[in-house]
Amino acid sequence: MTGLSLGVDFGTTNTVVALAGADGPAQLVTFPAPERDVFAFRSAISFHAPPERPSDRTVEAGPWAIEAYVEDPLETRFIQSFKSFAPRPASARPRSWASATSSRTCWRPSC
16 A cells, blocks of 8 residues: 655745655655745735625635735735734634634625
């Protein structure tokens, strides 16, 4: 039986993923990023939904989250370094985290 192991270092600043087969050492996973392939990317998440289609929500991570926010900052929730406050109860989280993880259909910052 061959197995595959997955390792994730979910850091405050960067995230790294590695895969290892039963017969070999772990290999870092690379991701095609906008400028070049990367093996470590920013620990960031973005949530975006067009106002006219709020159910078409898109979630991005790493450089893709940053790109989504830069392209449309008014319609994108951007969360960076979220590891430092994610384990807290919802009442203690900043408003942007509670809003981004709720089931609301409005994703504009003014909602």
